[in-house]
Amino acid sequence: MSKDAVRDKIIEAAKCRFSHFGYGKTTMAEVAGDCGMSPGNLYRFFPGKLDIAEAIATEDYERHLTHLRKLAIATGKDARGRLRDLLFEELRRTYHKLEKDPRALEMAQVIAHERPQFANWMLSREREILVELMNEAERRGEFLPPGDKEEMAEMIQAATMKFRYPQLWTKLTLPKLERELDGVLKLIVDGLCPERAQQRAQAEHLPAA
Amino acid sequence: MSKDAVRDKIIEAAKCRFSHFGYGKTTMAEVAGDCGMSPGNLYRFFPGKLDIAEAIATEDYERHLTHLRKLAIATGKDARGRLRDLLFEELRRTYHKLEKDPRALEMAQVIAHERPQFANWMLSREREILVELMNEAERRGEFLPPGDKEEMAEMIQAATMKFRYPQLWTKLTLPKLERELDGVLKLIVDGLCPERAQQRAQAEHLPAA
């Protein structure tokens, strides 16, 4: 069997154990046993237990990212709608995952705690997609984000941080979170700047060109 | 001595102990001793140890709120500048407090954990100030926040959540946080909506009224 195939087998076995009994209650010996190998041999494929969990999380997140990418460039929606879909999908996914599945919550917490860089990696991958969304918007002439797109993506992430790991921050229910996210989206997209409304009022008084 | 005076004395003694030895390492017997009374007697003034901590935090936060209120209606700054001052003050205060003072961090964590409602109370008090800021802006004709002000304040808080307890979320340094907050503020105030820029462009082509 190829090295990669063995790796996948280990990931599968671990995924099964982790989701059934939890990360903490799964031993390396058990995973090795499920794969028909000795515990020591696992270390030829992964540096440690945590790295197996990380591999599982990475695989899962990559799947999620391809989904988000589709939303980012979907036809039949304007840029605002696509951004909304993106952010809502993100919110719903983590909400449901952490809500109903204590195993997933445990893994998320362990990884967040032991591998702080992992969260940064996820954010940066998602930022790429936000940039894609803005590039697509520019291509379609929908959007004129002032300034650097990468920086804009960073700011969107900062402003929507509350909705990224919702249950770590608040005890709000999903509907409430969704209403708030809609509000923040509106804030981000429309702004509340003074000239804005003045301009809009001005524009309404112009004769239709 | 009046009941209130005794209460204050207890708060003073506890504040002294908490800031010197920490909440966990301070016993009710010690606080009572400092006040020249028996431990049991404390319970005629406070329901429990945690309530003393809460009273201290409340007092401290009220002081902070009056400071914020001044910033919210300060003359010589436009609404945007006042909002910026407000949010920056909030960020700097908590950053420094939690950064250099492990005792304050401990108290914040204990209260946040045992009295989840307290954080909500703080948010709602701050929201009042945001509403004041917007009312003042309206009075001065600086601002035209569309829609309900209370709701707008809620959204501003949601979008700036990351900067409220910065060290719980990230390991970013204060300068980086400040740069990000500026970016988010820009996002909030200006928005990145398509029409916005179009309108601005349009407005530039208008003859000066």
Next chain:
DNA sequence: AGACTGAATCGTTTGTTGATTATTCAGAAA
């Protein structure tokens, strides 16, 4: 030689016991 095993190591978790301390309350003092 390279792939693998499994016993030994060593850090972590778990469980236990004793001490400490928040909280209560029967009664003493005012």
Next chain:
DNA sequence: TTTCTGAATAATCAACAAACGATTCAGTCT
């Protein structure tokens, strides 16, 4: 009667020991 005390209670914490399990590596197998 009201205010306060301090011993009694019950919950929590700290320290220590035992068990467990991640990781290593000397040695076996192919």
